[in-house]
Amino acid sequence: MDALQYIKKLEGFIFHIDKYQRGYRWGMREIYSLLDDIYSFDAIKENFYCLQPLVVKVKSENNFELIDGQQRATTIFLILKFLLNKDFYHLKYETRGDEEGENTFLQQLNTFIIPDFLEIKIDDLDKMISNHWKNEFLPIHQVKDTVDNFYFFKAYCIIKHWFSLKKEEHKAVLEHNLLNKTKVIWYVENNAEANVTNTFINFNDGKISLDQAELIKGLYALDFNNIHDKTRKSYEENQFADEWNNIEHHLKVPSFWNFIHYEKDNRELANKITLLLEIEKGKAKKVEDLFHTYREYEKAFKSNDKPEWRSLSSLYNQLDEWYNSRETYHLMGAVVHLTNTSVHMVINHYNEQSNKKTLNKYLKEVLKDEFFKDKNEFKDVYNPDELKYGKKGITSMLLLYNIAVAQLTDKYYKFPFDLFKQVKSWNIEHIYAKNSKGFEQIEDLENWHIELKEIIEERRDLLENIELQKLWQQIDLKDLEKSNYLIKKIEFQLQELLDKDSLTNLCFLDNVTNIQVGNKVFRKKREMILEISEPLNEGAYVPVASKMVFQKGLTPSNELKMNYWNTMDREAYINDIENKIKEFLSIKL
Secondary structure, eight states, X not given: OOSEEEGGGGTTOEEEEOTTSOOOOOOHHXXXXXXXXXHHOOTTTOSOEEEEEXXXXXXXXXXXXXXXXXXXXXXXXXXXXXXXXXXXXXEEESSSSOTTSOOHHXXXXXXXXXXXXXXXXXXXXXXXXXXXXXXXXHHHHOOOOOHHHHHHHHXXXXXXXXXXXXXXXXXXXXXXXXXXXXXXXXXXXXXXXXXXXXXXXXXXXXXXXOOHHHHHHHHHHHHGGGOOOHHHHHHHHHHHHHHHHHHHHXXXXXHHHHHHOOOTTOOOOSSTTHHHHHHHHOOOSSTXXXXXXXXXXXXXXXXXXXXXXXXXXXXXHHHHHHHTSHHHHHHHHHHHHHSSOOHHHHHHHHHHOXXXXXXXXXXXXXXXXXHEEGGGEEOGGGOTTTXXXXXXXXXXXXXXXXXXXXXXXXXXXXXXXXXXXXXXXXXXXXXXXXXXXXXXXXXXXXXXXXHHHHHHHHOHXXXXXXXXXXXXXXXXXXXXXXXXXXXXXXXXXXXXXXXXXXXXXXXXXXXXXXXXXXXXXXXXXXXXXXXOOSOSSTTOOOOHHHHHHHHTTTSOGGGOOTTSOOHHHHHHHHHHHHHHHHHHTTOOO
8 A cells, every 4th residue: 555545545544543542532622623634625726625534453454453543543433433334444443442343342333312502601511511412421321431532522512613613615624634635644553563552652653743844754765666776775774864863863962952942932842953943944833833844844855955964964064063162152051042033043044154164253243142232232131231130121131241251261161051951940140149038057147247238338328327236236145036137138228239139249049059049148158059069959050150149250359358248249240241242142242
């Protein structure tokens, strides 16, 4: 049989479903999506609509063991049962049927009177079907109350509901499209000695269905059948398979993957090579359109300009070259993580340029457009003098600063976008702590008292603040409860006097580290953070710029006071943020 089969060619086939397969579980989202896709398919633009694979093993003529594709095969069986009022093909079960493998309820499903639920809101349909099954259908018809039977019933109700919302002529359109314009990828397991259970596990690889990368891989594989020279065909197939697997393997390296990709839509790609395929043929505008790129490849294979698999290798090699160039690596990573410009757009721009040496300049312009307005001034949302704790631009500003520090301070160090992504929760940490909740240990109270004493002696405005001095003098280092009450009042005043929420007092800390050091005085925080040479665990990582802050590496040596975060430290820090970012983007200081 051909590798692609029209649905109409499956009439009369028998599919056996073995015990290793889970039961039928498709619901409204999957069924509605399939019906909508088949109905809206445009035969003028495309020759046929392609479903994902049915993987089978031949038992006898027109008699197959269904290894993968049960969910789709069952849904199509139910749609055709509704449309044609008969079994178009047959499903038999090793463990969930009668002696012949037939599910009696599934066979008789079209004979029952089932409501169309037209008056029910779509969000309530699942619940209403379940209630109808338990409270009305089962008591009346006395069928077996099994999980399989319920999901067959539920799917049939959803199909009937979908058609009830359509006109009669629409029903005819879908029937025509399904039978005559819909093909399924037909994958036959040829090894008679193969263990079918293992074939299912290996083929499905933990996924309910193949994604579009595997389908596109199949298109390339099918196209090799057009090579008549057996030696050349074998060579091309082996080269293609090796190159495809090597690229996929390298793309899965976290440091490489996170340099070119950031899941703004929280969509994790099962096959990383999908990103390259999307760059080659375009990415869907809607996240829900899971097979846009596959359809574009399908069109291309039918045209005179067939895709050349070696172009994927060229694309990967280009990205690998950028990955190994430190400046391009940092600029590209910053663009991908901090702007709406994707790697797809960068590649398109690069390919359009006659002078390939301008890539870094282009990446810098993208970042300038994001962070700066005319005359090299920061946009208001990123203005360092205005940025405060909780404001929109603070996270992006600190991330860009950390990337700039990585590029400009150590030629052997690259900012680890993978570690940054790996950390589940980031905190904007107050370098000089807020301490608004007081302390649990006398030792912490004493450390706070020593630190604040030095700050007050340095700041004339604090010395002359009568209310602050009155509260300060009441602190009793032996009475934790009384002192904590006073600390809340003191910290409330210091919040404004020391401008604790300004960018001059903020840095990145991961949540794990923050929990350990968050309420400590600066000296204790410094000791603890500088002792961290390796990530505490998968959820912890202290960025290089944050370490520089607690090392006091930015403050002139003649101004150094190691026990607290003072005015000179703040000024040196904010100046370094501005200067490093501008130098990184080649903006004149």
